[in-house]
Amino acid sequence: MSESILFEILKKSKENKEIIGIWKYNDDDGFWAGYVKDYNEELVTIQHFTKYGKSDGIIIERIENIKSVDFDDDYAKAMQCLIDYSSELDKDEKFELNLNDDEEWQTGILKQLEGTDRIARLEINGSDYFSGFITKLSESDLILHCVGKMGEDEGTVIYRIEDVTAVRVNDIENRKRVMLFKWRKASL
Incomplete structure (x- = not known):
């Protein structure tokens, strides 16, 4: 029998540093975006990124806890853009607003x-x-x-x-x- 599709996706993410989204069972907040650093039959390590494309450590998760994996979707492409240009988000260009004293x-x-x-x-x-x-x-x-x-x-x-x-x-x-x-x- 051929390798599972899950392991094909994990392998592709690792080899190409492709962004994937991992959802966990029984955890509504358990979505992580990043690329696979390594995996085996039991565990996967993910280079995690924040919603602003900043590197946010490595997550180690059991394969059996993974409910689904999003890949090659719009979110992954947008996250890659944020990762590539995350330093641009740090630039807070000056923009002054003048306050007025009226009710409006x-x-x-x-x-x-x-x-x-x-x-x-x-x-x-x-x-x-x-x-x-x-x-x-x-x-x-x-x-x-x-x-x-x-x-x-x-x-x-x-x-x-x-x-x-x-x-x-x-x-x-x-x-x-x-x-x-x-x-x-x-x-x-």
Whole structure:
């Protein structure tokens, strides 16, 4: 009988340093992204990476605890981009925002972001968060070109300015989204 498909995938990941995702049984948080450093019939060692593409140590897991392995998918390709350019995420380019003293603080902040390549994370009504580029602003509402966690173009949406309760600009999560968004655009 031929070698199991699982071992074929582990071998390919080890030989080519291909990113895979490993899911464990009975562990909703048990997903790891990385490449295989070594394996045998009982164990696998994985060079783990954070969601920002940073090396995050080696994980040793029993083969029998592996529920499934994701490979050659969009997530793996996006993770490879993050790994290749992870040092770029560390660069926090200066971007100054001017605060105003009026009651419509949101408008003053959002105007400074309108039409720029700066991605913002907007808190809407104190509980929902959306990241994207502010493409247009009126006196009462705004258009946000939404960008997903892995840089996916999630289309545009309109929000009322008064519903914006907080704004985050240029944090590492948003820098990651911009990097992957540009990578996806360049890949088209």
